[in-house]
Amino acid sequence: MKFDLNAIRNIVGESGVLVGTDASSRQEQIWSSKHVDAQAIVRPRTTQEVSSLLAYCYEHNQPVVVHGGLTGMVYGATTRSCDIALSTERMQSVESVDPINRSMTVQAGVKLQEVQENAAVNGLMFTLDLGARGSCTIGGNISTNAGGNQVIRYGMTRDMILGLEVVLADGTMVTSMNDMIKNNAGYDLKQLFIGTEGTLGIITRAVLRLREQPLSSECAMLAVNKFDHLPAILKTIDQRLGGTLTSFEVMWHDFYSFITEFKDHPPPLPKDFSYYVLIEAKGGNIHHDRENVEGALASVVEAGLAEEVVIAQNQAQRDAFWAIRDAVEKTVIDQPMYVFDVSLKIGSMEAYVDEVKRRLQAKFEPCYVFTFGHLGDGNIHFNIHAGKDPSLKHAVDECVYEPLRKINGSISAEHGIGHEKKEFLSVSRSTTEVQVMRTLKQALDPKGILNPGLIFDP
Amino acid sequence: MKFDLNAIRNIVGESGVLVGTDASSRQEQIWSSKHVDAQAIVRPRTTQEVSSLLAYCYEHNQPVVVHGGLTGMVYGATTRSCDIALSTERMQSVESVDPINRSMTVQAGVKLQEVQENAAVNGLMFTLDLGARGSCTIGGNISTNAGGNQVIRYGMTRDMILGLEVVLADGTMVTSMNDMIKNNAGYDLKQLFIGTEGTLGIITRAVLRLREQPLSSECAMLAVNKFDHLPAILKTIDQRLGGTLTSFEVMWHDFYSFITEFKDHPPPLPKDFSYYVLIEAKGGNIHHDRENVEGALASVVEAGLAEEVVIAQNQAQRDAFWAIRDAVEKTVIDQPMYVFDVSLKIGSMEAYVDEVKRRLQAKFEPCYVFTFGHLGDGNIHFNIHAGKDPSLKHAVDECVYEPLRKINGSISAEHGIGHEKKEFLSVSRSTTEVQVMRTLKQALDPKGILNPGLIFDP
Incomplete structure (x- = not known):
């Protein structure tokens, strides 16, 4: 049997298949000028289409590489001319938000920022946050188990996923759209697919856990001269902020002094210290939370752990602090x-x-x-x-x-x-x-058609 | 080849094997009078012994049932006369506590309470807590993904495990003793074994994540008359307590009124309401946290969501509130x-x-x-x-x-x-x-010797 693009057009529709310059004019990843080299870019709209597509590819031993927002950092979306790219770009439906259960159901191609915004208009928060939020997709976040700026409090993407729908290599649809915090009824199958970079199955839909919107947000920067003061500061602040700490970022002198040379990033603290800590805390009481941050910072200064400290007085200052940390492209x-x-x-x-x-x-x-x-x-x-x-x-x-x-x-x-x-x-x-990873790959994708060669060789 | 207890004695030592009345005089689970019926109870001391034992059992098609603290609620430790029970009772070593990294390394047979106590003497907290803490083992907690009283803030056991060591059915030792919060270097193998009730491998050691000890603890009880007020109260309190809420327990009238008939459980609130909510919050500032709890409770009363409220004024009152919720055996x-x-x-x-x-x-x-x-x-x-x-x-x-x-x-x-x-x-x-669960079982335990028949039939 010969693999046939017309058969794929029958599954996803004419406009669902891009070939020729429609495919090759696209970049392989958003931070590279390299273009896509593949047989085709296929753009299903539904889980059923993904299922039919994979069943066909499985039968024809056709390798498939998944494309989400193409913001990955490890060449996970690179195709060869023999591959087809399966893009989730037409799977961008926010299916529902349940404010009482504090959950949201989405297709895999929804952008992270859209997830965040849909949570926010419902008075809730999706706690994954990272620089690529405007481009990356939730499917990509889940398949790479993305981290980001708030892991210390809310965990990795894995910790924010209640349920998943996944299509296996042979087209089998595994619908495990759990929407509960607790469910120990058998193996927690979603764990298999989160963070395995699309090698065991293709994520098509997810149920996301939402949290209450914080009522306060505090941000501060600390200058520190000795490395071993950093874990001591983390310990003190984490304990004294009692559950509200969301970020504890550190910039080494090399990074901070370089970025703050740029006119659009004036230094909030002098440039002659060894380390700069950016903390953020989100809580439920604007007055208490400010006092807690002030008290915790005063205590680390008094203890000789930090040299200087500045607290953002408003949203503009907060944004300016974070802009220094986020100005990675300046390097x-x-x-x-x-x-x-x-x-x-x-x-x-x-x-x-x-x-x-x-x-x-x-x-x-x-x-x-x-x-x-x-x-x-x-x-x-x-x-x-x-x-x-x-x-x-x-x-x-x-x-x-x-x-x-x-x-x-x-x-x-x-x-x-x-x-x-x-x-x-x-x-x-x-x-x-x-070897155990290979055993799993062999059990779920015995022909090795899904994202071949990612993570380890067969 | 015939299965031979002497071969097993060679692996775990003479005292490592219990047979006859030494085995049959033991209870099958701690809340039942039924006794163990099995060929033997085998008690290894190390991962290496577990590995040798399983390699031998695998070769001889010998089914093995794992025994931890025997506090499970679903007959997961039940043996047949043809099984051997593998008990972790001689694997009770707390190997190390790392207060800077905030982690602890333990063998699977360590009791939960001992984990909690070892964290506490280091100024830290292990966040799993449940009634059976004095009897259950951490290996059992992990293999069942135990929940307990603080899930709303800290998650299930899964969320507290950084690394695992597991022995597969054929004796292969998979040592994945990660001690970091973040690690996306390939599949997160520990997820396979957490919550799968010992059917895919036997957990021998673990690295546990510890948290800072809270500096404040607040506990309150609310009386509520309408069910749909409960999620509204949860929402308000969760948001206003800003990350400190650790428990939101509810007792229906049938439970509360029955328990508070007992003289040792006087009712903190009148007995004529429909629901009783027990909340606990743990934070970093004793004054602010008390004020936050008072403010949040006042607002739910003012909003007509709760009928009456009482805040524990001291540890004795806190214990008395929890004792009502925990007096399950009275029923x-x-x-x-x-x-x-x-x-x-x-x-x-x-x-x-x-x-x-x-x-x-x-x-x-x-x-x-x-x-x-x-x-x-x-x-x-x-x-x-x-x-x-x-x-x-x-x-x-x-x-x-x-x-x-x-x-x-x-x-x-x-x-x-x-x-x-x-x-x-x-x-x-x-x-x-x-079917996907069966695929995993088949891939990792093709002879089906580990905890046979648990969760699903082959």
């Missing part, structure tokens, strides 16, 4: 720039960052390293320039990843593995662990 | 008593409870129904007396479970399925979902 001083996303125990962090910088500086000249991240979650990001020769990427990777091996760190805190990091998977996962 | 007015654990959307709850009671009362005389539960989590418990004939159990089950079918409720919110509920699994899970 693109040249191409190529390499971005990293690792996690490790806070107690191992200072020595690790020193070692990475030492390794990089010994090897590359010039070398620029920008360090920042969700430190409250143990998550560090590096943006690294190591010269113009793109063939050096692998040597840069080694400088960042290899030191994680002996301290049981993760080569991916929140971005996933994709094609980009699979060569280094052994830093963070044992042969046995990868 | 054993005769044997047999049937206990139920279901979850559903709050919006469906009033009609559901009415329907269950109507069905029961139409069928059984006399009939006593005690209703209470973790309402903030959508979780209702029933304790039901329906006469002395134990053969009526199935008819009682039908009264409780069948009405869940049309409202997508769960026949098990937090206790699991075990042997007890599997006949009703189709109320909450589709044929396709059960």
